[in-house]
Amino acid sequence: MKEFDYVIIGGGCAGLSLAYELEINEKLKDKTLAIIENRKEYKRDKTWSFWKVFDHNFDDCVIKSWNNFTINTSESSHELTNKKFPYQSIDSGKFYNKIKSKLSTNSKVSFFKNLNEINLENSKIFNSVFEEKIDKSKLWQHFQGIEIETQKKIFDEEIINLMDFNCDQRNDVHFFYTLPFSKNKALIETTWLSDLEDQSLMDYDLQLENYIKNNLGIKNYKINFTEKGAIPLFYPSLKNDNKIINIGSAGGMTRLSTGYTFLNIQEHSKYIVKNIDKIYEAKIFNLGNKYQFLDKIFLRVLKKHPEKMPKIFLNMFKASSNTIIKFLSNKSNLIEDINIISRMPKLIFFKALFN
Numbered sequence: 001m002k003e004f005d006y007v008i009i010g011g012g013c014a015g016l017s018l019a020y021e022l023e024i025n026e027k028l029k030d031k032t033l034a035i036i037e038n039r040k041e042y043k044r045d046k047t048w049s050f051w052k053v054f055d056h057n058f059d060d061c062v063i064k065s066w067n068n069f070t071i072n073t074s075e076s077s078h079e080l081t082n083k084k085f086p087y088q089s090i091d092s093g094k095f096y097n098k099i100k101s102k103l104s105t106n107s108k109v110s111f112f113k114n115l116n117e118i119n120l121e122n123s124k125i126f127n128s129v130f131e132e133k134i135d136k137s138k139l140w141q142h143f144q145g146i147e148i149e150t151q152k153k154i155f156d157e158e159i160i161n162l163m164d165f166n167c168d169q170r171n172d173v174h175f176f177y178t179l180p181f182s183k184n185k186a187l188i189e190t191t192w193l194s195d196l197e198d199q200s201l202m203d204y205d206l207q208l209e210n211y212i213k214n215n216l217g218i219k220n221y222k223i224n225f226t227e228k229g230a231i232p233l234f235y236p237s238l239k240n241d242n243k244i245i246n247i248g249s250a251g252g253m254t255r256l257s258t259g260y261t262f263l264n265i266q267e268h269s270k271y272i273v274k275n276i277d278k279i280y281e282a283k284i285f286n287l288g289n290k291y292q293f294l295d296k297i298f299l300r301v302l303k304k305h306p307e308k309m310p311k312i313f314l315n316m317f318k319a320s321s322n323t324i325i326k327f328l329s330n331k332s333n334l335i336e337d338i339n340i341i342s343r344m345p346k347l348i349f350f351k352a353l354f355n
Ligand SMILES: Cc1cc2nc3c(=O)[nH]c(=O)nc-3n(C[C@H](O)[C@H](O)[C@H](O)COP(=O)(O)OP(=O)(O)OC[C@H]3O[C@@H](n4cnc5c(N)ncnc54)[C@H](O)[C@@H]3O)c2cc1C
Pocket: 009, 010, 011, 012, 013, 014, 015, 036, 037, 038, 039, 045, 046, 047, 048, 049, 050, 113, 128, 129, 130, 227, 228, 229, 230, 231, 247, 248, 249, 250, 259, 260, 261, 262, 263, 265
């Protein structure tokens, strides 16, 4: 069986980002890479959005960038503007095409469907595949989004609605998210923060239909694209094999309080490539202990007091736009952290420290 210098298990966001980073930094000139990916075809399956707090390789895959966003509850609404850190949405279809076509120019890169097809013995291995069974009792961010197109020019394309809590909460945390790509095209998502046991929360089609009709006042539209997912808001319990480096969601790259992962994956890929020759000796990359600690407390409060979350999120977003964006993108300093923490209801967060 064939041997490779590097093996990447899972050719999704993290696997392909790492392969691309290796290729553009000329680390695959005299090394071989195998990517193990079992999907039948690559096509648009996700829309990755994030605040661009540092440069990444995929500006040419961006559908649209925005500088304005709102968050609203049934009582109140708040608008923020930020010119320094635009909010960007990436079309995963373009991302896959760009990377696959770049990699196809290098004969040292091969794709396989199954791990059994190669010999792993002497390879450096990067894994983005979860082996563990889905634990439905834990906290997840689960959602469905549809890209709709209307005949009339309905959307304000300059402003996104990050969280609209003006909807049925059903004893959990529920919001809608609207990304207007143009005046007549937008991605609208219904998002829940809850366990995965309550099937009644998953009537996503109906939720979207009602929201579009009743909240957005849109009657006629066609659906161009649908995406659906469940992001674990807990760290994977993968075995820490010192020969395997976990990447992507499997490598703890999801920010647990938000589900944002894409830009963390980019940062992790850059870190791996910088240290590729001594990767097994390099410090394990993580999102930062302070965010892991703060998110743990935040999620404890969210589980215990879901009804308080719309107001808590709204208050957080009343900080300056730089502060909240940097905090949510793991780039805040101590003063910015204190600013955000001081906006939380003190007693319930204090109690959450101890249980
Ligand atoms: C619909 C959706 C929308 C999201 N939107 C955002 C967003 O807006 N912003 C953000 O920051 N994050 C977002 N996320 C979270 C996160 O960025 C994505 O989940 C991202 O794709 C994670 O990258 P990954 O490489 O860890 O996993 P994946 O991209 O899922 O890659 C894993 C790959 O492994 C392959 N695979 C699985 N099992 C095997 C096997 N046994 N053998 C071989 N291959 C296998 C899969 O086919 C897949 O290609 C979203 C997630 C989803 C599901």
